[in-house]
Amino acid sequence: MGKNKKFVEAITSMSEDFAKWYTDIVKKAELTDYSSVKGCMIIRPYGYAIWENIQKELDSRFKATGHENVYMPLFIPESLLQKEKDHVEGFAPEVAWVTHGGAEELTEKLCVRPTSETLFCEHYAKIVQSYNDLPKLYNQWCSVVRWEKTTRPFLRTTEFLWQEGHTAHATAEEAHEETIKMLNVYADFCEEILAIPVIRGQKTEKEKFAGAKSTYTIESLMHDGKALQSGTSHNFGDNFAKAFEIQYTDKNSKLQYVHQTSWGVTTRLIGAIIMVHGDDSGLVLPPKVAPTQVVIVPIAQHKEGVLDKARELKDRISKVASVKLDDSDKMPGWKFNEYEMKGIPVRLEIGPKDMENNQVVLVRRDNREKIVVSIDELENKIVELLDDIQNSLFEKAKAYRDEKTYSTTTIEEFKEIAENKPGFIKAMWCGDRACEEKVKEVAGATSRCIPFEQENLSDKCICCGKEANHLVYWGKAY
Amino acid sequence: MGKNKKFVEAITSMSEDFAKWYTDIVKKAELTDYSSVKGCMIIRPYGYAIWENIQKELDSRFKATGHENVYMPLFIPESLLQKEKDHVEGFAPEVAWVTHGGAEELTEKLCVRPTSETLFCEHYAKIVQSYNDLPKLYNQWCSVVRWEKTTRPFLRTTEFLWQEGHTAHATAEEAHEETIKMLNVYADFCEEILAIPVIRGQKTEKEKFAGAKSTYTIESLMHDGKALQSGTSHNFGDNFAKAFEIQYTDKNSKLQYVHQTSWGVTTRLIGAIIMVHGDDSGLVLPPKVAPTQVVIVPIAQHKEGVLDKARELKDRISKVASVKLDDSDKMPGWKFNEYEMKGIPVRLEIGPKDMENNQVVLVRRDNREKIVVSIDELENKIVELLDDIQNSLFEKAKAYRDEKTYSTTTIEEFKEIAENKPGFIKAMWCGDRACEEKVKEVAGATSRCIPFEQENLSDKCICCGKEANHLVYWGKAY
Numbered sequence: 001m002g003k004n005k006k007f008v009e010a011i012t013s014m015s016e017d018f019a020k021w022y023t024d025i026v027k028k029a030e031l032t033d034y035s036s037v038k039g040c041m042i043i044r045p046y047g048y049a050i051w052e053n054i055q056k057e058l059d060s061r062f063k064a065t066g067h068e069n070v071y072m073p074l075f076i077p078e079s080l081l082q083k084e085k086d087h088v089e090g091f092a093p094e095v096a097w098v099t100h101g102g103a104e105e106l107t108e109k110l111c112v113r114p115t116s117e118t119l120f121c122e123h124y125a126k127i128v129q130s131y132n133d134l135p136k137l138y139n140q141w142c143s144v145v146r147w148e149k150t151t152r153p154f155l156r157t158t159e160f161l162w163q164e165g166h167t168a169h170a171t172a173e174e175a176h177e178e179t180i181k182m183l184n185v186y187a188d189f190c191e192e193i194l195a196i197p198v199i200r201g202q203k204t205e206k207e208k209f210a211g212a213k214s215t216y217t218i219e220s221l222m223h224d225g226k227a228l229q230s231g232t233s234h235n236f237g238d239n240f241a242k243a244f245e246i247q248y249t250d251k252n253s254k255l256q257y258v259h260q261t262s263w264g265v266t267t268r269l270i271g272a273i274i275m276v277h278g279d280d281s282g283l284v285l286p287p288k289v290a291p292t293q294v295v296i297v298p299i300a301q302h303k304e305g306v307l308d309k310a311r312e313l314k315d316r317i318s319k320v321a322s323v324k325l326d327d328s329d330k331m332p333g334w335k336f337n338e339y340e341m342k343g344i345p346v347r348l349e350i351g352p353k354d355m356e357n358n359q360v361v362l363v364r365r366d367n368r369e370k371i372v373v374s375i376d377e378l379e380n381k382i383v384e385l386l387d388d389i390q391n392s393l394f395e396k397a398k399a400y401r402d403e404k405t406y407s408t409t410t411i412e413e414f415k416e417i418a419e420n421k422p423g424f425i426k427a428m429w430c431g432d433r434a435c436e437e438k439v440k441e442v443a444g445a446t447s448r449c450i451p452f453e454q455e456n457l458s459d460k461c462i463c464c465g466k467e468a469n470h471l472v473y474w475g476k477a478y
Numbered sequence: 479m480g481k482n483k484k485f486v487e488a489i490t491s492m493s494e495d496f497a498k499w500y501t502d503i504v505k506k507a508e509l510t511d512y513s514s515v516k517g518c519m520i521i522r523p524y525g526y527a528i529w530e531n532i533q534k535e536l537d538s539r540f541k542a543t544g545h546e547n548v549y550m551p552l553f554i555p556e557s558l559l560q561k562e563k564d565h566v567e568g569f570a571p572e573v574a575w576v577t578h579g580g581a582e583e584l585t586e587k588l589c590v591r592p593t594s595e596t597l598f599c600e601h602y603a604k605i606v607q608s609y610n611d612l613p614k615l616y617n618q619w620c621s622v623v624r625w626e627k628t629t630r631p632f633l634r635t636t637e638f639l640w641q642e643g644h645t646a647h648a649t650a651e652e653a654h655e656e657t658i659k660m661l662n663v664y665a666d667f668c669e670e671i672l673a674i675p676v677i678r679g680q681k682t683e684k685e686k687f688a689g690a691k692s693t694y695t696i697e698s699l700m701h702d703g704k705a706l707q708s709g710t711s712h713n714f715g716d717n718f719a720k721a722f723e724i725q726y727t728d729k730n731s732k733l734q735y736v737h738q739t740s741w742g743v744t745t746r747l748i749g750a751i752i753m754v755h756g757d758d759s760g761l762v763l764p765p766k767v768a769p770t771q772v773v774i775v776p777i778a779q780h781k782e783g784v785l786d787k788a789r790e791l792k793d794r795i796s797k798v799a800s801v802k803l804d805d806s807d808k809m810p811g812w813k814f815n816e817y818e819m820k821g822i823p824v825r826l827e828i829g830p831k832d833m834e835n836n837q838v839v840l841v842r843r844d845n846r847e848k849i850v851v852s853i854d855e856l857e858n859k860i861v862e863l864l865d866d867i868q869n870s871l872f873e874k875a876k877a878y879r880d881e882k883t884y885s886t887t888t889i890e891e892f893k894e895i896a897e898n899k900p901g902f903i904k905a906m907w908c909g910d911r912a913c914e915e916k917v918k919e920v921a922g923a924t925s926r927c928i929p930f931e932q933e934n935l936s937d938k939c940i941c942c943g944k945e946a947n948h949l950v951y952w953g954k955a956y
Contacts, residue, residue, distance in 0.1 A: 033601060033604065033605070035550070035551045035597065035600070035601070036555055036558055036600060037551050037553045037554075037555060037588060040551035040552070040553060041551070042548065042549070042550055042551065042597075042601055043548060043549040044548055045546035045547065045548055045616070048546075048547050048548050048549055049546070049547070051549075052547065068523035068526075068527070069523065069526050069527070069530065070520065070521060070522055070523055070526050071520070071521040071526055071529075071621075071639060072513070072520055073513045073515050073518035073519070073520065073637055074518070074552075074590070074621055074623065074637050075515045075518060075574075075637070076515075077514055077515060080514055092580075093580050093581065094580050095579075095580065096553075096576045096578070096579050096588075097576060097577065097578040097579075098574045098575060098576050098577075098590065099575065099576075099577045099578065100574070100575040100577065101573075101574050101575075101625035102570075102571050102572050102573065102625045103571065110515060110574075112552070112576065112590070119513065119520075122513070122514060123511060123513070123520055126511065127511070138523070142621070143549075143552055143620070145552065147579035147580045159551055159552050159553070161549060
């Protein structure tokens with residue numbers, strides 16, 4: 001490692017090697033670092049600041065919909081994990097086991113939570129007695145561990161940060177409503193804050209969560225045409241309630257099982273931001289999630305008055321946006337590269353000539369447009385510009401996603417698209433798991449979801465030709 | 479467990495059984511619940527809301543002093559933990575070991591982090607090269623695990639939540655300054671926000687952190703006269719830098735070791751709030767950390783206009799304080815007990831007679847004073863009252879702490895105080911570990927700290943009679 005590590009080298013281009021382009025950005029934008037534990041990442045200050053913005057925005061949306069935060073233990077005793085049959089089958093193969101505390105061997109081994117349904121259920125069984133105690137609308141922010149063989153920063157890591165909502169309701173209807181409500185909270189958040197368009201829909205039986213009655217998902221499309229499951233919301237019905245005996249007395253003094261949901265998003269969303277908006281110069285951050293929205297780069301800063309002016313502008317802009325002034329002695333060109341790599345939405349250049357003309361130059365990160373604006377109008381222009389960048393990023397991503405979404409009614413064409421045109425494929429499906437598996441086998445695409453917005457492309461299943469029951473989005477996925 | 483669990487029963491009185499009084503509050507104020515993993519607690523919504531307020535306030539103070547948040551892995555490989563000799567000796571006996579991932583045995587076992595010095599050091603060794611890279615001022619919010627034999631909610635738990643700051647500096651002076659600066663951030667936070675007076679000082683060699691050059695502490699006094707170590711700040715000097723080879727090139731192109739610090743506070747602070755401010759009716763929360771500052775209890779709420787008025791007042795108060803309206807059909811008396819148990823600083827009562835007189839009744843949680851105020855002045859009175867409660871709690875705690883702080887110059891009197899008068903004991907010490915150990919042996923009190931504010935009670939060590947070098951605060955501690 002050289003002493004000039006701060007020099008921003010060019011990164012691999014997206015078209016040359018997408019995977020390398022991705023890891024180059026993660027590294028050069030200083031989002032993560034590798035640790036000495038395989039598959040566990042260090043989230044560096046810039047990456048963590050993005051996560052903090054995600055947390056802040058989601059947390060306020062959770063609270064606005066009546067949810068409360070709690071903290072459950074990191075460990076789950078083996079016997080507790082085993083209480084719900086499907087759940088343990090889904091998770092046991094990929095958990096980390098604690099077998100010793102200090103020098104002593106534990107009488108029962110503990111797994112490091114891969115998800116916390118079992119802990120919430122055990123707690124709900126204790127604290128829920130009457131219909132007055134319902135609903136319970138809890139959420140927690142924490143890290144979870146799943147022993148993954150192949151890992152990539154943010155997208156798939158042994159340990160990752162997430163939030164997991166866990167709720168208990170009196171009726172099946174309420175649990176269903178909650179499941180859909182939280183999926184929509186995720187979808188709106190992704191579209192409004194991350195500028196990532198998503199498909200909202202239901203997972204097939206094959207793809208649903210271990211122990212769930214039904215799983216809903218938001219699916220987004222990355223720049224390489226691969227899908228990314230970006231958030232899920234599960235309706236458990238009374239599956240877990242029966243396994244954990246979570247019962248309440250209803251208004252007629254009858255014992256009833258509760259109905260439950262869980263829902264989560266993870267640091268994977270940062271991977272989605274990179275792969276939806278990034279380009280060959282690095283990260284491109286939507287203003288609403290950017291830790292720094294405007295960076296001021298003084299030109300000829302040794303000239304009289306330039307730095308003073310830059311500081312004055314910083315103070316003014318700080319009233320309307322998050323702003324950073326780089327007054328280090330590095331060259332402006334170095335700074336341009338650095339902040340392009342970090343995806344800061346707007347660069348403001350101010351030099352002696354600009355000062356003479358009472359103007360500044362604003363440069364958009366997304367399309368590199370240069371805009372000369374009068375210093376008198378600075379705050380308004382910044383607000384307008386950030387707003388415009390946010391909208392443009394969403395529209396651009398949506399246009400790209402739509403362009404890469406194909407429809408077909410024959411399996412031959414499906415295979416041809418899957419092989420040559422990375423993206424979503426819309427095709428009809430009968431509902432049989434056998435057909436779903438066959439499509440994967442012959443075309444390498446998995447069902448992403450049964451979208452809420454159904455269309456009728458044909459009456460026949462793409463695979464077996466029998467009656468079609470659903471339009472399905474298919475694709476190759478992360 | 480009965481169906482009427484919501485009925486607030488009286489708790490054990492503090493004078494009768496302090497330990498039971500404490501756990502009664504923790505349970506009845508719904509701060510925590512026990513989990514099926516021994517020593518791990520579930521932090522319930524009300525307890526977690528207090529923690530969120532602590533986090534928010536501390537985090538903004540950390541950021542104001544230039545610190546950035548990061549996230550390090552949950553696991554530490556055994557070989558990494560062993561790199562600094564004193565550190566591993568201090569922590570290895572109390573760590574949880576992960577030995578299996580999925581079905582496979584790991585080639586190297588991993589400990590669940592008891593603290594993250596080793597991870598930060600490994601990262602700093604990679605990212606610090608030149609003096610330009612310094613200082614590194616990082617912090618993380620996470621949970622850590624220490625395999626404790628005896629546990630109590632918040633005070634000592636196998637898993638607990640905390641923040642750990644880890645910094646690297648070019649010089650010994652800067653590291654020392656940082657250590658003291660962060661201790662003062664903690665002290666000011668405890669005094670200004672938690673209304674808990676603290677003694678600032680240095681730990682003796684015997685009591686310092688495993689691997690540190692020096693440890694600084696803030697010590698507070700609980701209502702039972704026991705001390706609670708409430709926050710610590712460690713100066714590592716270059717101990718860890720040498721073990722992990724964290725070196726930078728200085729301005730003269732010479733290789734130098736960095737100097738490091740770490741500092742942390744934990745969910746234990748919630749235990750301190752309970753034991754400093756609580757009374758026989760339950761929790762008493764300082765307004766600045768209370769999730770709800772004002773609770774509105776309507777009187778005769780079935781009477782016309784009462785609930786409408788209560789809602790109107792809620793809207794008005796919400797502009798200046800966090801407020802909750804309890805319009806459930808429970809009896810006002812039940813509500814009074816419930817919110818006293820939860821320590822809500824101010825109760826507002828509004829009924830038909832109050833409405834006639836254009837007034838409300840405000841009741842302080844701390845001293846139960848009832849104040850009748852005109853509705854016209856409501857917002858101002860609430861703000862004043864919250865401010866007054868915050869200050870009164872601090873002054874009351876300080877007076878109590880001072881009253882329970884004893885000075886002595888003879889070991890006989892020391893023993894007599896330690897046996898009969900729970901509190902801090904100020905006494906002189908020569909600086910020898912043997913004397914420190916002897917005092918513990920004969921009087922059961924440990925050195926809490928060598929306070930920054932030194933006094934000269936005598937020229938002789940309380941134990942050996944040789945020349946005294948320090949005034950020390952001694953006490954029995956949690």
